[in-house]
Amino acid sequence: IVYNLGARKFLLFGVQANGCNPQHKATLLATEKCREDINNASKTFNTLLRSSIDRMYKSLPGSNFVFVNTYGIVRNVFDNPQSYGMQDFTVNFIIIIIVISTTSTMSQMH
Numbered sequence: 001i002v003y004n005l006g007a008r009k010f011l012l013f014g015v016q017a018n019g020c021n022p023q024h025k026a027t028l029l030a031t032e033k034c035r036e037d038i039n040n041a042s043k044t045f046n047t048l049l050r051s052s053i054d055r056m057y058k059s060l061p062g063s064n065f066v067f068v069n070t071y072g073i074v075r076n077v078f079d080n081p082q083s084y085g086m087q088d089f090t091v092n093f094i095i096i097i098i099v100i101s102t103t104s105t106m107s108q109m110h
Contacts, residue, residue, distance in 0.1 A: 003060050003063065008062050008063050008064060009063075009064045009066075010063065010064070010065045010066070011066050011068065012049065012053060012065060012066065012067050012068065013068045013070050014042075014045070014046040014049055014050075014067060014068060014069055014070045014071050015042040015045045015046055015070065015071060016042065016070045016071055016073075016074040017034065017039050017042060017071050017074045017075040017078065018035075018038050018039065018041075018042050019034040019035035019036060019037065019038030019039035019040075019042070020033070020034040020035075020039070020074065020075065020078045024038055033078070033079075034078070039071075039075075042071055043071060046069070046071055049067070050067060053065045053067055
């Protein structure tokens with residue numbers, strides 16, 4: 001619908017590593033880091049979303065789609081907390097916001 005209104009640039013966010021969220025981690029054994037069954041569902045969704053994006057490129061001429069790998073970003077922070085100044089991601093659960101800077105103005109996007 002938004003394509004028919006003139007939209008041509010789309011930013012699509014994948015699903016994050018939901019199996020690493022605190023509410024799911026509370027059900028794990030001490031040796032487990034994340035609920036991999038839930039993470040596998042997230043990865044499946046993201047794979048299907050990427051396939052949909054490929055189809056949309058073909059069916060919506062002039063469109064530009066950007067897929068944000070939210071799963072990979074969150075999982076990287078979880079698996080490598082020291083790289084982000086944290087000792088343990090399980091203690092320091094954060095929400096990551098990605099800011100994309102650009103020199104384009106809104107009028108240039110139309």
